[in-house]
Amino acid sequence: MSGFMAAGRRRDRRWMLHVVLVPVAVLFAAPLVWMVLTSLMPDADLNRLPPRLLPDHVTLDGYRKVLTENDYPRWFLNTLIVSAVAVLSHVVLCSLAGYGFARLRFAGSRAGFLAVMVTIMIPVQLLMIPTFLMFRMLGLIDTLGAAFVPWLASAFGIFLMRQFFLSVPPELEEAARIDGCGRLGVFFRIVLPMARPAVATLVVFTLLGSWNDLIWPLIAINSEDTFTLQMGLSTFSGTRHTEWSSLMAGNTLATAPLLIAFLLAQRHFIATMSFSGLKG
Amino acid sequence: MTVGTAPPRLARTARTAKRKGPARRRLMPHLVGWGFVAPATLVVVGLALFPAIWALWLSLHDSDLISSGEFVGLDNYREMVHDPALRDAAWHTVVYTVLYVPGSVLIGLPLAVALNQRIRGIGIYRTCVFVPYVTSAAAVGILSNFVLDPEFGIVNGGVKALGLSRAGFLQDPDQALYTLVAVSLWWSVGLPVVVYLAALQDVPRELQEAALVDGANPWQAFRNVTLPQLRPATTFVVIWQMITALQLFDLVYTTTKGQPLDSTSVIVYYLYEQAFKQFNAGYGAAVAYALFVVTLVVSALMLRRSAGGAAGARS
Known part of the structure; x- marks a missing residue:
């Protein structure tokens, strides 16, 4: 009742x-x-x-104009390259390191992890001037390399993957090891496929960060055919501020890939937030 | 115990000694471990700790981005105290932060509670709230210039239709900063919502239902049962959003570029201009270090306060 x-x-x-x-x-x-x-x-x-x-x-x-009357396609391709390198490298390097810090016992692992975690506190603003000077010495300034090298791995990615591997029981891997798989074999055949939700989250965050990065490319890149999409869009909007349809066409094309990636990975998001302890 | 384990270990060492030598055998797990972690660790530490020390060195020199300059001791830091443009930028940053951080909690939490209900179409609502977060600063900048244009913008169109006077938004020095706060909240409140949603899913439903059965009304049940459990999430949201707010740059660059009348010049925008437009790299590094220290101190204070509060609640 x-x-x-x-x-x-x-x-x-x-x-x-x-x-x-x-x-x-x-x-x-x-x-x-x-x-x-x-x-x-x-x-x-x-x-x-x-x-x-x-x-x-x-x-x-609008689409015809934005794709033909300036370097937009070039900027799109540049960003695609930067993000592809960033995501690929991020997934491989951060999962390897996260797994190593979570599962393997070796001298200096604590010190190594601590050094990584300390860097989380350091803001980009502090790093951009010396990084600019360093990249200039290495001849990276004004190349696409300057845009993607800072995205090859991140402390956040290592932390996220480590937390994930800590939350998974090790029995499954141990069984595979008894069956004669080497460490790397176990990692690529058993561990990484299991880590799908964490990897999906890492992919989305890396894609989001590298695709939308603005301040660093603004500093590191200055010739127009090396521009990233975000740099191109923000300069383009300054010079053609009344051609709204082509501006919005450029905007739509630049936003679409992230939107699709997000929608595909969405269901993994909240679960990942829980195990990583990100909520505190 | 020792007796029990000794023979197999001896046997293993004896076997491998023939092939690799015991020293190498003992080193193996360490080499494998570092093999896994070294590439990422080198990238992260090499691109953070090393430049951070370099930045400190730079902040003690009058570097102009071309040459490393002369050692000037603490002059750059002293200069900051007497720089009126920096003082204005710091003030704008504080105003922005003081509005943006509480705004994130006050909008994010109720939204997350509403989006945590099991109703039809909840997935669509969640997606709508988070979608602006994936949009870039450049896109949001173009979009807000379009929507908030004082003459042609749709928002003022609506304002005029209601018979009110038009607002200047990003082009009015008295409104630009507040407009940026509003745009930022629209853009990024999806993150606090996701964090709160994750935290809410860990609050046992039975707990709330028990409180309701005991005669508490839904608000009391939320206030006394759910809210205390969300404390860690709130700490995270507040610190995260505060760091984001203190580092505001992208949206300023794509909308106002610090204008009108420098009313939206914030610290990171000012430091970017100093270092990469005026070529005062040493001074820029000093400003960056000061910002870093302030961020650290405020974060530590908040963490301590939240830990103290939790202990107080427990006792």
């Missing part, structure tokens, strides 16, 4: 929750939806008062 009443009350409250959440969802998503709509509108519709919300007719002029 009381169970019935409780269930009824709860259903009422659920209905109210939709009333709250629909405007919230619209508030967060609307600017991005409008970004896509704007990219499909002719500029004439956008530069008038008040601006149009919906296109009269859909046009791909």
Whole structure:
């Protein structure tokens, strides 16, 4: 009897929750939806008062312009290279190190892990001036290498993977080792496939960071055909501030890969947050 | 015990001695261990600890980014005290941080509680709230210049339709900084939401239900049962968002570039200009070090306070 009443009350409250959440969802998503709509509108519709919300007719002029009238495709390719190297290297190096720190016993492992963790406290702003000088000595400035070398591995990645391997019981690997697999064999055949949720999270965070990085490429790169997408977009927006459709087309194309990656990895996110102890 | 383990160990050593020698055999696990961790550790430590020390050295010189300059002792640090532009930038950073950090908690927590309910379409709501977080600063910058344009922007269009006077937003020196806070919260509140969601899933549902059965109303149950369990999450959110706020740069660069009238010049933007536009690398390094120390001290104080608070609650 009381169970019935409780269930009824709860259903009422659920209905109210939709009333709250629909405007919230619209508030967060609307600017991005409008970004896509704007990219499909002719500029004439956008530069008038008040601006149009919906296109009269859909046009791909914005996309055509952004892809042909400047170095946009080149910037896109540059960013693709930087992010691909960053993600690949991050996954391999950080999982190897995370596994080593979690599972293997060797002299200096504690000191090594401590040194890595100390670096988490050091902000990028402190490092950018000496890193610039160092990269100039190495001849990396104004190359794509300057953009991806800082992304080859990270303390956060090592920490994340170590926490994951600590949360997995070691029995499975031990069985494989008895079956005659070497350390590396066990790692690549058993451990890494098991680590999928953690790897997915690492991939998304690395992709997010390297794809959207702005301050470091601004410092390390100065010729236009080595620009990353984010640098290109922010200079482009300064010079062509009324060509909204091509600006938004550029924006949409630059955001789409991250959006897709995020949607694919989304379900792993909250689980990873829990085991990594990131929530505190 | 010793007697029990001695023979196999002896036997193993004897066997491997023929092939590799006992010393090498003993070294093997250490070599394998370092083989696993060395590449990533070298990258991380080499690109952080080493430059951090270099930055300290730079901050004691009047380097101009080309030559390393002369040793000037603490002059760069002394100069900071008498630099009115830096004082303004620091003040803007403080205002931004003081609004952004509580905003993250006050918006993030209720949103996470709402998004933690099991209702239809909850996945879509969650995605909508997090999606701005994956957008780049460049994209958010272009988008806010478009939406918040004082004359052509859609927001002022709506404001005018309501019969109110138009706002200047990013182009008004009195509003630009606050507009940046609002845009930042829209952009990045997804992170606190995800952290709180993860923490909420670890609060046992039975606990809340028990409180409800005992006659507490939902608000009391939340206030006295759920909220204390979220303390560690709040500590994390506050420290993380504070560090993010103190390091604000990207959004300023893609929207106002410190304008109008330097009203949005923040510390990292100022330090970027000093080091890479004015070529005062030594001074820039000193400003960076000061920011680093302030961040460390404030984080440590917050951690200590939260640990003290937890101990107090327990006793």
